[in-house]
Amino acid sequence: MPPRTVHIARPATTTPAASSDVVQTPARAAPSRSALDRLLDPRSIAVIGASTDPGKRGYQAIRALQDSGYRNPVYAVNPRGGTILGLRVLTGIGELPAGVDVALIALPGRAVPAALRELAAVGVAGAVVLANGFREAGPEGTRLQAELTAAITETGIRVIGPNTSGMLNAASGANLVGVPDVPAGPISAITQSGNMLISLLADNRALRGPGFHTYIGLGNQADVRYDECITHLAGLPGTGAIALHCEGLQDGRAFLAAAAEATRHRPVVLLRGGRSEAGQRTALSHTGSIAGSDAVATAVLTQAGVELVTRSDELALLAGVLATTAPIPAGRGVAVLSDGGGHATLAADALSAAGVELATLSAATRSNLRALLGPPAAIDNPVDVAGATDTDPTVFATAVELLMTDPAVGLVLLVGIYGGYHLRFDTQLRDAEDATAHRLLALTRQHAIPLLVQSCYAVDQPTNHQILRHGGVQVLSSIDHAVRAVAALHHRGTWLATADQRSTLRPPAPPTGAGTGHRGGLLDEPTARRLVEAAGLHTGPWTLAATLDEAAAAVADYGRACALKVVSPQVVHKSDVGGVQLHVTPDTVAAAWTAIADCVTDNVADAQITGVVVAPMARPGVELLVGATVDPIFGPVVAFGSGGVMVEALRDVAFRAAPFTHLEALEMIEETIAARMFDGYRHLPRVDRDTLAAFLVRVGHLAAHTPGLAELDLNPVIADDTGVLPVDVRIVLTDHSGPSTNQPPHSDR
DSSP states (O other): OOOEEEOOOOOSSOOTTOSHHHHHSOOOOOTTSOHHHHHHSOSSEEEETOOSOTTSHHHHHHHHHHHTTOOSOEEEEOTTOOEETTEEEESSGGGSOTTOSEEEEOSOGGGHHHHHHHHHHTTOOEEEEOOOOSGGGHHHHHHHHHHHHHHHHHHOOEEEOSSOOOEEETTTTEEOSOOSOEEEEEEEEEESOHHHHHHHHHHHHHHTOOOEEEEEEOTTOSSOOHHHHHHHHHTOTTOSEEEEEESOOSOHHHHHHHHHHHTTTSOEEEEESOTTSOOOOOSSSHHHHHOOHHHHHHHHHHHTTOEEESSGGGHHHHHHHHHHSOOOOTTOEEEEEESSHHHHHHHHHHHHHTTOOBOOOOHHHHHHHHHHHOTTSBOSSSEEOTTTTSSOTTHHHHHHHHHHTSTTEEEEEEEESTTOHHHHTOGGGHHHHHHHHHHHHHHHHHHTOOEEEEETTGGGOOHHHHHHHHTTOOEESOHHHHHHHHHHHHHHHHHHHTGGGSOOOOOOOOOOSSOOSSOSEEOOHHHHHHHHHHTTOOOOOOEEESSHHHHHHHHHHHTSOEEEEEEOTTOSSGGGGTOEEEEEOTTTHHHHHHHHHHHHHHHSTTOOOOEEEEEEOOOSOEEEEEEEEEETTTEEEEEEEEOGGGHHHHOOEEEEESSOOHHHHHHHHHTSSGGGGTBTOTTSOBOOHHHHHHHHHHHHHHHHHSTTEEEEEEEEEEEETTEEEESOEEEEEOOOSSOOSOOOOOBOO
């Protein structure tokens, strides 16, 4: 989509909204438009706190609207009256006609709540609050934000901000940010920082990117949040991709659900700030101790189909490419076409590092390329033309066509100096390069295969590059940027191919029961096992023994070596305090019982030992960690990875927001180092991935639907060719509605 600058010369006298007749005309909103629709696509705007001072936002906003070509009614409000930039100034909010869509409030923070009430009284749908000094400004700001929230709740008016850079609809010229000359295009953006908008615009300009549709500066999100903006933007026909900058979410799970739905229709690219801050975690379980907030956020956002970037210069890049370029179809690879071996090698290396496969070209394709390019050319992917285009750049188009007709190719990446041949070799080649650009565009449409171009001459802006960009083919100067864009197109194609097998990530329905019936805190192991087993997760045979005689009888009954594990409300990690004895036989059960009692008593002050869990020793297998926690931002999350005593050392763990699907469980498994051991690694048994995935799905359902569940830790879980068996079960609850967890000893064999 060609970039279009939304800018008109500012009239010397008045704008179409300048006359007193226009000011008095009621601005009626279409009944079908919601308040949020009216806020983000206003058909009428009031500037509250309009000013004659060019240094004030109340002046700059009116000028920006005029300069951006906004043709709908604009109303200026200031008690002093007069005129500003040709507009007659109203002396009070009450003079506004009924039903104005949006008010830009350029007033001090303390005046905002009262202004909102006045605006609601005359039917204004939404407001953009510029003032700072609210929640971000300490106790006094928090009090003021509470007043603002009360006014929003009371009036129902929708508010962007406070402390916002504003809102901009480039298509209509509704520029409430004040940044001039914003090119219109398919990128919609949401940020929490006005500087990030400037960064996006600057990077897009440097890249000659496709331009912007809607921008929303959320500020500190007193009302309007990311999730509803994402849903709104994804539904706009003019949005090709959504670029996000985020430093904090009011409702992380709602964000995930909105993103998971939006990415089925529009690409979403996210740059997060504050990634190094550790999330709130308890030390009661291994799961909690290794679940860093950044690792969780990265996993669950990727689960939702969001393309994550960690560099600010990639946000505009990927948003522009994804907005204009079709994703790589799942199962197909990339064909690299180069006019130099150096670029070809660098591109191949970078694609491999990014996990993007090169297409294996058919014999027919290679034969046709040899006939076209001659003996010196390299015809295996990457393809190097080896000088065949030096005097005739149109050969590029023929070579691209041969690659696009190969069934293994899902995208063609053209790297080198295409577009600069008339600058590098002969000016008479300009027409040939321009004709090649037109033909390349036609080929992408004819074969429905995306094309991306990297050229050393991109900064020179030759006409052939402009032809490509206007046709939706992005031209980049950096191989690293080009490969990063290809990787994003690969990710998107893979995700879309399986979108119907993925979770909606909607927040789990609130539990309907009265809770688990257990008091909050760490459950003893027998109670935890019963809770897990009630959810359909088999934990193997076990017995709760309250006395040495009961323990000895249980070991004898099992007829095989057993593990004895202390049951005590004061003991969190049993093995750390000598509360576990392994390979216990009838001959050693008494010694094991005594050792547990002595060690626990010595290591844990006031330990109350209520018995031991007796369970047959598990068969050798792969030791895994499976756990769940309630992330303070994203809600219930399941962790999976390498288990046993090495869990913290290896930190081999993957996360998914719960509940999740079988496919998502399989993907989580493959992200771990542990998965490399599932095919009979050395002496270890094979592990069936589908069986393990089904187990993880059940854990996810338990995590999402158990009232009061704070943490679940199954470590280790032994997986082998017979199934999946949790050896130890630890659960922490926050529910205080039930009776004590201590129950009479009994056998669960």
